[in-house]
Amino acid sequence: MPAETQDFKKYLERAENLFEAAMVIAKRARQINEEIYQKKRDRQILEELEGEIEEDLLHGEEEKVEAEETYESEENPVVTAQREFLEGKLAFHYETGKK
Numbered sequence: 001m002p003a004e005t006q007d008f009k010k011y012l013e014r015a016e017n018l019f020e021a022a023m024v025i026a027k028r029a030r031q032i033n034e035e036i037y038q039k040k041r042d043r044q045i046l047e048e049l050e051g052e053i054e055e056d057l058l059h060g061e062e063e064k065v066e067a068e069e070t071y072e073s074e075e076n077p078v079v080t081a082q083r084e085f086l087e088g089k090l091a092f093h094y095e096t097g098k099k
Helices: 008-014 018-049 053-058 060-073 077-086
Strands: none
Touching (some): 008 077, 018 077
16 A cells, blocks of 8 residues: 655644654554554464364364454554544643652
8 A cells, every 4th residue: 555645733732842743653553553553362272262273274274364464454553543543632741740
């Protein structure tokens, strides 16, 4: 997927500067990525508990193809985080230093 040109003015409407916007988006993208990883890990654990591990060995190649297709259809976490930021779905604040 080719990169899209971004209008920085949109980001500056939601944040004080571009660095702040980039940090908020990056943190949310990491959270989304972690959620995806946990879902995949949970699915894997459930499959192992159900005894499907033997079938996986027999049909490993088929599963790899399906996993690649699923991965390609998922939206990039950074793109999702950017969209959430621009739509105002992300709330962020600064922690005050403890004295």
